[in-house]
Structures are given as structure tokens and as C-alpha cells.
Amino acid sequence: MADHLLQVENLRVHFKTYGGEVQAVRGVTFHVDRGETLAVVGESGCGKSVTAQAIMGLIPNPPGRIVDGQIRFDGKVITGMNKKELLSVRGAEIGMVFQDPMTALNPTMKVGAQIVEGFVRTHQVSKEEARKKAMEMLRLVGIPDPEKRVDQYPHEFSGGMRQRVVIAIALANNPKLVIADEPTTALDVTIQAQILDLLRELQEKQQLSIVMITHDLGVVAEIAHRAVVMYAGIVVETGKVEDIFANPKHPYTWGLMRSLPRIDGVEKERLVPIEGTPPDLFHPPKGCPFAPRCQFAMEICEQQMPDASTFTAGHQAACWLHDPRAPKLEELVAAGRQT
Amino acid sequence: MSRYLLKRILMMVLTLWIIVTLTFSLMHMIPGDPFASESDQLPEQILLNLRAKYNLDEPLPMQYLLYLKSLVMLDLGPSIKSETRGVNDMIKDGFGASALIGLQAIAVALFFGLLFGTIAALNRNTWIDYTAMVMAVLGIAVPSFIMAPLLINYLAIKWPLFPVATLTSWKHSVLPSLALAFGPLAIITRYMRTSMIDVMNQNYIRTAEAKGIPTFLIVIKHGIRNAILPIVTFMGPLIAGLLTGTFVVEKIFAVPGIGKYFVDGIFNRDYPVILGTTVFYSAILVLIIFLIDLAYMFIDPRIKLSSRGR
Amino acid sequence: MAVDQSVNELFRPRAQKADGQIAQMRPSLTHFQQVTRKLVRNKLAMVGLTLIVLLIAMAIIGPHLVPYSYSDQSLLNANQKISSEHWFGTDELGRDMFSRTWYGARISLIIGISAALIDLVIGVTVGGIAGYMAGRGKKGDRIDTIIMRLIEVLYGLPYLLVVIMLMVVMEPGIVTIIIALSATGWVGMARLVRGQILQLKNQEFIMAAQVLGAKFPRILLRHLIPNTIGVIIVNLTFTIPSAIFAESFLSFLGLGVQAPIASWGTMTNDALGVILTGDWWRLFFPALMISLTMFAFNVFGDGLQDALDPRIRE
Numbered sequence: 001m002a003d004h005l006l007q008v009e010n011l012r013v014h015f016k017t018y019g020g021e022v023q024a025v026r027g028v029t030f031h032v033d034r035g036e037t038l039a040v041v042g043e044s045g046c047g048k049s050v051t052a053q054a055i056m057g058l059i060p061n062p063p064g065r066i067v068d069g070q071i072r073f074d075g076k077v078i079t080g081m082n083k084k085e086l087l088s089v090r091g092a093e094i095g096m097v098f099q100d101p102m103t104a105l106n107p108t109m110k111v112g113a114q115i116v117e118g119f120v121r122t123h124q125v126s127k128e129e130a131r132k133k134a135m136e137m138l139r140l141v142g143i144p145d146p147e148k149r150v151d152q153y154p155h156e157f158s159g160g161m162r163q164r165v166v167i168a169i170a171l172a173n174n175p176k177l178v179i180a181d182e183p184t185t186a187l188d189v190t191i192q193a194q195i196l197d198l199l200r201e202l203q204e205k206q207q208l209s210i211v212m213i214t215h216d217l218g219v220v221a222e223i224a225h226r227a228v229v230m231y232a233g234i235v236v237e238t239g240k241v242e243d244i245f246a247n248p249k250h251p252y253t254w255g256l257m258r259s260l261p262r263i264d265g266v267e268k269e270r271l272v273p274i275e276g277t278p279p280d281l282f283h284p285p286k287g288c289p290f291a292p293r294c295q296f297a298m299e300i301c302e303q304q305m306p307d308a309s310t311f312t313a314g315h316q317a318a319c320w321l322h323d324p325r326a327p328k329l330e331e332l333v334a335a336g337r338q339t
Numbered sequence: 340m341s342r343y344l345l346k347r348i349l350m351m352v353l354t355l356w357i358i359v360t361l362t363f364s365l366m367h368m369i370p371g372d373p374f375a376s377e378s379d380q381l382p383e384q385i386l387l388n389l390r391a392k393y394n395l396d397e398p399l400p401m402q403y404l405l406y407l408k409s410l411v412m413l414d415l416g417p418s419i420k421s422e423t424r425g426v427n428d429m430i431k432d433g434f435g436a437s438a439l440i441g442l443q444a445i446a447v448a449l450f451f452g453l454l455f456g457t458i459a460a461l462n463r464n465t466w467i468d469y470t471a472m473v474m475a476v477l478g479i480a481v482p483s484f485i486m487a488p489l490l491i492n493y494l495a496i497k498w499p500l501f502p503v504a505t506l507t508s509w510k511h512s513v514l515p516s517l518a519l520a521f522g523p524l525a526i527i528t529r530y531m532r533t534s535m536i537d538v539m540n541q542n543y544i545r546t547a548e549a550k551g552i553p554t555f556l557i558v559i560k561h562g563i564r565n566a567i568l569p570i571v572t573f574m575g576p577l578i579a580g581l582l583t584g585t586f587v588v589e590k591i592f593a594v595p596g597i598g599k600y601f602v603d604g605i606f607n608r609d610y611p612v613i614l615g616t617t618v619f620y621s622a623i624l625v626l627i628i629f630l631i632d633l634a635y636m637f638i639d640p641r642i643k644l645s646s647r648g649r
Numbered sequence: 650m651a652v653d654q655s656v657n658e659l660f661r662p663r664a665q666k667a668d669g670q671i672a673q674m675r676p677s678l679t680h681f682q683q684v685t686r687k688l689v690r691n692k693l694a695m696v697g698l699t700l701i702v703l704l705i706a707m708a709i710i711g712p713h714l715v716p717y718s719y720s721d722q723s724l725l726n727a728n729q730k731i732s733s734e735h736w737f738g739t740d741e742l743g744r745d746m747f748s749r750t751w752y753g754a755r756i757s758l759i760i761g762i763s764a765a766l767i768d769l770v771i772g773v774t775v776g777g778i779a780g781y782m783a784g785r786g787k788k789g790d791r792i793d794t795i796i797m798r799l800i801e802v803l804y805g806l807p808y809l810l811v812v813i814m815l816m817v818v819m820e821p822g823i824v825t826i827i828i829a830l831s832a833t834g835w836v837g838m839a840r841l842v843r844g845q846i847l848q849l850k851n852q853e854f855i856m857a858a859q860v861l862g863a864k865f866p867r868i869l870l871r872h873l874i875p876n877t878i879g880v881i882i883v884n885l886t887f888t889i890p891s892a893i894f895a896e897s898f899l900s901f902l903g904l905g906v907q908a909p910i911a912s913w914g915t916m917t918n919d920a921l922g923v924i925l926t927g928d929w930w931r932l933f934f935p936a937l938m939i940s941l942t943m944f945a946f947n948v949f950g951d952g953l954q955d956a957l958d959p960r961i962r963e
Contacts, residue, residue: 484901485939582807604903605817
């Protein structure tokens with residue numbers, strides 16, 4: 001346990017809004033090891049980005065607040081830190097890559113200055129050295145002609161290039177962990193692949209841990225070692241990527257898999273979207289939140305939240321289907337067809 | 340870049356020319372001539388001489404050309420009520436006083452407006468924000484010609500902190516500058532608040548937070564500069580408003596500035612003076628707006644590229 | 650019931666539910682409902698609205714509440730303090746300030762609202778034409794360019810200076826003030842409307858409507874107007890006070906309405922001397938009214954703007 005770089009335990013985050021209190025994250029537990037990439041997967045609104053913000057200590061308060069749970073990073077408890085202590089973790093030990101590179105950079109500040117802004121704060125360096133560091137970072141993330149680029153403004157960069165700059169910012173202080181919040185969603189497909197390659201390459205080079213937040217199973221397969229599948233603010237399935245892809249255990253994961261396009265598929269499967277919409281997190285259901293959309297739902301599913309069942313080492317899913325008392329899947333399917 | 344400048348300067352000249360032509364034709368649309376009211380009292384010969392002196396005996400197009408010619412020579416024309424002193428003399432006399440009050444007012448409005456706006460934005464929906472906003476709304480609601488008597492009443496008569504009437508020392512300029520500054524200060528506060536709130540919600544602020552930069556530095560380095568950009572575009576109309584504000588403020592405080600000459604000109608129906616000072620004011624304004632545009636290009640790196648691209 | 654049953658019995662297929670129950674969203678509000686709801690919750694805006702309503706009511710009935718007309722002089726009663734006879738006191742000619750103040754409100758409101766409406770009509774027409782023409786072939790673009798050049802030049806002119814010039818030339822009076830105020834006042838509205846239309850034109854739902862074969866009048870009626878009306882109304886709530894301000898400014902300079910007509914600007918100007926004599930009510934009431942009116946329209950306009958802005962959520 002102590003060996004995990006990041007440990008999130010029973011995290012609960014609520015947001016006060018005009019319409020009531022949203023329970024965005026409702027007891028999430030997972031960990032990340034050193035040098036590992038963990039993917040956090042789920043539809044928008046499932047609480048994955050909020051979890052990332054919580055790790056960075058960036059939950060806007062008000063309206064948001066961490067109601068319960070603990071986040072430990074490298075032996076330190078982030079959730080109990082004051083503002084000043086958080087500043088020494090943010091950027092220095094945990095870097096963050098954001099979704100939209102078009103807006104993640106300050107339009108009126110030179111790119112080089114933005115990259116080393118955090119570095120300059122923690123290391124007393126001269127202007128010369130800072131500039132050198134900025135160019136080194138640009139080179140690291142594969143931007144050609146860093147001597148010229150370092151003095152340019154963000155609007156002179158393309159989207160993919162900007163995302164490389166954002167990655168350079170995240171890495172400038174040599175963090176142990178990088179949280180990437182949908183880093184490829186806003187990019188063209190070819191650029192997406194380049195950015196993923198870059199992240200994987202950097203991870204190997206720098207012995208980084210990465211938390212990859214995404215809704216895209218393709219990205220998960222591409223880059224992650226392990227995955228956490230989130231739904232409506234809770235973790236429904238977690239495990240090694242191979243296990244989850246080869247042998248998914250939660251009906252929600254099945255749904256996600258079916259909505260994934262397959263280029264290599266021999267049989268021409270139709271893409272099947274998951275019907276229905278996620279539950280209202282103002283009043284979360286007491287049972288399994290996926291039950292209303294689940295074609296295998298039983299009565300118990302609506303009454304009580306299932307505990308996680310363990311399959312292979314680290315592969316867990318929270319679903320009543322894996323309870324020994326549950327009927328076989330075929331019966332449930334048949335029952336569903338009858339009515 | 341230089342092409343853009345040239346285009347802008349041409350636009351400036353065009354705008355000025357339109358203003359001159361417009362005011363000139365307006366002034367000559369008035370039936371009779373400036374001496375009409377005095378024609379009963381003055382002998383015929385003197386009237387003729389007077390008309391000749393002010394070129395009023397020439398046909399209108401000729402008068403127009405003569406006026407344009409004198410403008411090009413930087414002569415803003417004569418005054419009818421005061422025979423020895425022309426508009427140029429009035430501007431020479433009044434410019435210092437007007438500029439002092441105007442510049443002080445702009446400086447106060449800008450400094451405190453940006454400061455209050457930023458503070459309000461950072462303390463959004465707290466009592467600090469509400470106080471700043473109520474003050475700002477009051478500043479917009481109370482015109483300078485009401486603010487001025489209030490200031491005189493409280494800060495000069497009831498509690499004699501500052502002297503008023505005429506402008507013999509710097510202390511005399513404090514109250515007129517304040518009276519003038521309130522409106523723009525309120526407007527800048529409001530715009531700055533909105534702009535700052537907008538900027539602080541931008542993703543690049545989140546990027547800076549994720550870098551571990553303390554909030555104070557984020558506001559200074561990332562917030563203010565980006566938030567000022569939209570403010571700069573409002574500066575033109577704001578300064579135009581301030582300039583018209585000087586008319587009444589100078590009149591109420593009896594400051595011997597250009598505005599006072601202008602208002603006196605209106606009261607006396609001294610058309611050449613109205614014409615001359617209007618042209619002067621317009622020239623100053625057009626120049627200020629041009630300078631603001633130039634400043635904008637230096638503050639926002641994105642502008643340079645797009646004008647080069649055109 | 651579930652409590653009595655053993656848990657085991659719950660492990661059976663769930664009874665199928667009606668489709669409607671799958672999606673359990675919270676009730677959504679229409680755009681209009683959201684806007685009014687936000688506006689009503691904005692206390693300051695409601696204060697503004699109340700003040701505006703009161704002001705209009707008093708402008709209509711105020712002068713009739715006292716037995717004096719705004720122009721009745723009575724030198725015996727000059728400079729009277731506030732009393733049960735004269736609720737707001739009297740001025741140096743013994744005219745009743747209460748009557749004059751609300752008569753002044755009439756003048757201010759008539760001028761403010763008429764100028765704003767004229768600005769609206771001219772501005773929406775010109776801006777609409779420019780916005781519609783832009784991007785419609787060479788000829789359309791040229792019309793747009795000509796209009797924009799005109800607007801640019803007019804916008805470059807200092808507003809109050811132009812109004813002053815016009816008033817110097819024209820006979821002073823309510824109608825001429827309205828004309829002078831709207832002579833260049835419509836430019837702001839035209840710019841706004843053109844900008845809005847250009848922005849909307851490029852949006853997908855307008856293109857979709859065009860592709861589906863909707864004719865321009867229909868697009869205008871069903872899409873462009875509903876989408877620009879908010880900005881236009883907000884602009885209107887700001888032009889009214891600025892016109893009222895301009896009127897009192899002009900009257901203050903002696904270029905506005907002429908005696909014996911009362912306007913807040915002329916009353917303020919008349920009262921300037923009283924700072925020294927201490928007849929404070931002479932300055933207080935017109936100054937308060939100008940400030941309250943400006944305040945009311947501005948906070949209401951602000952509230953409306955916030956309410957219409959989808960980015961601002963509570």
C-alpha cells in the first residue's frame with residue numbers, strides 16, 4: 001500500500017449549485033503506482049474531471065468541496081494541505097495537461113515564459129538559464145526550431161503544437177505524476193496519435209506516472225496499463241487494461257465496449273450506443289446508478305449498492321451479477337425479452 | 340505595419356475634414372450673421388468693415404476655402420466678442436488648465452477604476468464586490484454637474500479642505516479633477532470587474548494554477564494584462580465623455596480652461612469661437628483615439644499579426 | 650415490501666418499466682422562464698424596475714397632486730422651504746418645486762424614450778440592412794462597406810459635441826433635442842445589430858434553416874430577431890438614461906428646453922447659486938431625480954443583461 005505514488009480513498013466531492021447540491025464524486029477509490037499509466041474512463045459528467053481537480057487541489061471552493069475521503073501523494077496527505085503546502089505540490093510534483101490547448105495558454109505571454117513560469121519560482125535561475133530551460137522543454141516535446149519558438153506567442157502555434165507546449169508546461173518542473181484531462185479530445189485524429197505517442201515516450205524517458213482521463217476506450221488501449229471505469233460518481237470496474245478489454249465484468253463496461261468502433265473486427269458489428277441517460281446526481285439513486293439503463297437489472301440493483309467483487313489480481317467490478325445468488329445472464333436476457 | 344499606420348492617418352484626416360465641414364455648414368445655416376443682433380446699434384460702415392474683417396462678405400464657398408486654408412496654417416479663427424484675441428489665444432490660455440484637470444482625472448479614474456474592478460472581481464459576490472458595484476452605479480448615476488456642486492458644498496464650504504474658483508495653485512485643481520473623474524472611474528470599475536471575472540474563468544488561469552503559481556501572482560501576471568485589453572477599446576468614448584465633462588466642470592469651478600471659453604462662446608453665440616474650439620476638441624480626440632489604437636497593438640500580440648496579414 | 654423480503658428474493662429480473670421513467674432529469678425551464686427567474690431574483694434590478702415604474706407613475710400624476718402648475722409664479726412665496734404647502738419647497742420665482750420636479754420627469758422621460766425609440770428604429774433598420782447585405786455578392790458587400798464607413802465616421806465624432814453643435818444651430822425645444830440626440834445616437838445600435846446578425850448568420854442553425862429552404866423574412870422573424878432581441882432591449886435600457894443625461898446636460902448649458910418649461914437640467918442649473926445661500930432643496934430634488942433615474946435604468950439594464958447572458962449561471 002505504501003508503495004503507491006497516488007492513493008485516492010473514498011473521495012466524495014459535492015458542488016453547491018442553484019438547483020441544489022450535486023454529488024459529483026461519491027466515494028471513489030483507486031491508486032497509481034510509480035511509472036504507471038492509469039486511465040480513468042467514463043462519459044462526461046461521471047466525475048472523472050472533478051476527481052482530477054481534487055488531486056490537484058483545484059476544486060473551486062465555493063461552490064465545490066471535498067466532503068469525505070483522502071488523497072495521499074508520495075506519502076503526503078493532499079486533502080489536508082493548506083494553500084501554501086498545495087502550491088509546493090502543484091506543478092512541482094504533479095503536472096497537469098488540459099483538454100483544450102486553444103484556451104489553455106495565456107494569449108498575451110510568450111510561450112517560453114509560460115513554460116518556465118513554475119520552474120523559475122522553485123529554482124533560483126537567471127534569465128539566460130530560464131530561457132535555456134524553456135528551449136530544452138520545447139525540444140523535449142518535439143517542437144522544432146525552439147530558438148525561434150521560445151519567443152513566440154500561442155496564436156502563432158497550431159493546435160497540436162500548443163498541446164505540446166501544454167505538456168511542456170506540465171513537465172517543466174520534473175513532476176512525478178502528470179494528470180492528463182482528455183488531452184486529445186480537442187485535436188484531429190492524426191494529431192491525437194502523435195500526442196499519445198509523445199506522452200508514452202516521455203513516460204518511459206522520465207519514469208513518469210500518468211493519470212489519463214478520457215471517455216475514449218481507444219486512448220485507453222493505446223496508452224494505459226490499468227483503467228478505472230467511472231459511472232455517476234462511482235468506480236464500477238477497475239483492473240489491468242488487458243483484463244478489462246478481454247474480460248469486462250460490468251454491464252456498463254460492456255456497453256462502452258459495444259460503442260467502440262472496431263477497425264479490425266472481422267464480423268461487421270453495429271455500433272450500439274448505451275440507451276438512456278446517466279442519473280440525476282442531485283438525488284443519486286440508493287442502488288446501482290446504472291440499473292435504470294442496465295438490461296440485466298434485478299430488483300436488488302435498485303435497492304442496494306453492490307460491493308466490489310474481485311476476479312483476478314486487481315480486477316474488480318461492482319455489480320450484483322457477480323453475486324453467487326444472482327441468476328445466470330441468459331435467464332435475465334430471456335426475462336428481459338419476455339416483457 | 341506602416342501601411343496600416345498610413346491608412347489610419349488618412350482616416351484621421353478624413354474624419355477631421357468631415358467634422359470641419361459639418362460644423363462650418365452648421366454654423367452658416369444660422370440665419371443672418373453674428374452681427375445681426377448689433378446691426379441696429381452700429382453704423383452701417385462699421386458693420387461693413389466688420390463683415391469684411393471676418394470674410395463674411397465673401398460668397399460661402401470662398402469663406403469655406405479661406406477657413407480651411409487658415410486651419411491648415413493652424414489658425415483656428417477669430418472671436419467676435421473679443422476683437423483682439425482669437426481662438427488660438429484662448430486655447431493657449433486655457434490648454435494648460437484643461438489638460439491638468441483632464442489628465443489628473445484620467446489618471447485617477449484609470450488607477451482606481453482598475454484597482455477597484457480587480458478587487459471586486461476577485462471577491463465576487465461578497466460585500467466588497469457589492470460595495471464596489473453600488474459605488475460604481477452611483478458614479479454613473481450622478482452626473483459631473485451634480486457631483487461638482489456636491490464636492491464644493493462638502494469639501495470646500497462645510498469642510499474647507501480645498502480652495503475652489505480659478506486655478507492659481509495645484510490644490511485648486513483637486514476638486515475639479517475629482518468631479519470629472521467619478522464617472523469614468525465608475526465605468527472603468529464596472530468594465531474591469533466584468534473583464535476580470537471573465538479572464539479569471541479562462542482555462543489559461545487554470546493552467547497557471549496547476550503550475551503552482553500563487554493567486555496574487557496569477558492576478559498580476561495573467562489576469563490584469565488580459566483583462567485590460569477590452570478596457571482599452573472603451574477608452575476612446577470614455578475620454579470623449581470626459582472632454583465634454585470639462586465644459587460644465589470648468590464652468591462650475593470657474594477654471595479658466597478651454598471648456599469655459601467654449602461654454603461662454605455658446606452663451607454669447609460667438610460662432611467663430613464655437614467653430615474653432617469644436618475643431619480643436621475633435622482634433623485632440625481623434626489623435627487620442629489613434630494613440631489608444633496604437634497602444635492596443637502593443638498590448639495585444641495577436642493584433643500585430645492580423646494587421647500585417649491584411 | 651422490500652424490508653420484509655429476504656435479500657435473496659430480490660435477485661430476480663426487475664419488472665420492466667415504462668420508457669418514460671428511464672430518463673429522470675430535473676425539470677428544465679424555457680429560456681424565457683430562466684431569464685425572468687434570474688431577473689426577478691436580482692434584487693438590485695427589481696429595485697431599478699420599481700423606481701422606473703414609480704417614476705413613470707409620478708410623471709403622469711405628480712403635477713396634478715398639487716394645486717400649482719409648474720409655471721405659476723408667486724414672488725411672495727420665493728425660495729420657500731419644504732412645507733405642507735410646498736412639499737419640495739419653491740424656487741426663486743416662487744414656483745412650486747414638487748410640480749416642477751414631476752413636470753421635469755415628464756420632459757426627461759419623453760425625451761429619453763423618444764430618442765431611444767428613434768435610435769432603435771434607425772439603428773435596427775440600418776444595422777439590419779448592412780448585416781443582411783454583407784456576404785451577399787459584390788453588390789451586397791459594397792452596400793455593407795458604405796454603411797460601415799458612414800457608421801465608422803459618425804462613431805468617431807464625439808457624441809455630446811455633435812449634439813451641442815446641433816442645438817446651437819437649431820431652435821431650442823423638446824423636438825429639436827430629440828432630433829439632435831438621435832442624429833448620431835442610432836450609430837451604436839446599428840453597429841450592435843449588424844454585429845449580431847453577422848455573428849448569427851455564420852451559425853449552424855441559421856445555415857440549417859437556409860439549407861432547408863427557409864426564406865429570408867422567415868429566418869429574420871423566427872431566428873434572427875429572437876436571438877438579437879435581448880441585446881437590443883439591453884441596449885435600449887442604456888440609451889434611455891444616456892438620452893436623459895444628455896438632455897439635462899444640454900439644459901444645464903442653456904441649450905435645452907427653454908423657460909418656463911421645467912427640466913431637471915435647467916432646475917439644477919438655476920439652483921447652482923444656492924450652494925452659497927443654503928436653499929439646499931432647490932438643488933437636491935432635481936439632482937436626486939436625475940441620479941435616481943440614471944441609477945434605476947442602469948441597474949435594471951445590468952440585471953437584464955446578466956439574466957440574458959447564458960454564461961452567467963447562479
